[in-house]
Amino acid sequence: MIKQSIFVAAALSIALLFLSCTTPQDVLNDYNKHFEKTPAVTQDILETGNASLMLQELYKVDIEHTLVLTAPLGCERYEWKITDVGGKNLHETRTGRRLNIYIPDTKLHNAVLTTDGKSRLYDVTLTVKYKGKSYSDTAVLVLYAAD
Incomplete structure (x- = not known):
């Protein structure tokens, strides 16, 4: 009787273990769904006069996350600026090819929390120097606090 009880308990435990597990692909898909996939940007857009395509028009970021943006490879200089909308x-x-800001470590985090509606708009401006010429693009950044 005790052996049967142990066997049944072990069988149920193993069955529950397998039912609760997900495949590695499920874990990867769950992780990736939190990111917006965009095509890589190359310096070809600068040579064709399309510098306005360096950034998307709008980025939305929860203030508990990290903002990561990447500029075209191969430029001589990179500068990123975050200002209030309108450049104020x-x-x-x-500086650098990649803008990587952990929002909770900035003053932006507190600014959003103290704002009515718990969201704020900013301009993100990327200026690059490529083959001696300067190119610039600006995007709107929406920082928000999740409920």
Whole structure:
């Protein structure tokens, strides 16, 4: 009787273990659904006069997450600026090909939390120097606090 009880308990435990597990692909898909996939941007857009395609028009980021944007490869200089919409009040300036900002470590985080509606609009401006010429593109950044 005890052996049967142990066997049944073990069988149920194994069955529940397999039912609760997901495949590695399920875990990867769950992780990837939190990111917006965009095509890679190359310096070809600068040579064809399409610098306005360096950034998307709009980015939405929860203030508990990280903002990561990448500029075209192969430029001589990169500068990122985050300002209030309209270019007023500079909040962040960064250099380098990649803009990587962990929002909870910035003043932007608190600014959103103290705003009615718990969201704020900013301009993100990327300026690059390529073959001696400067190119610029601006996008709207919506920072929001999730409920």
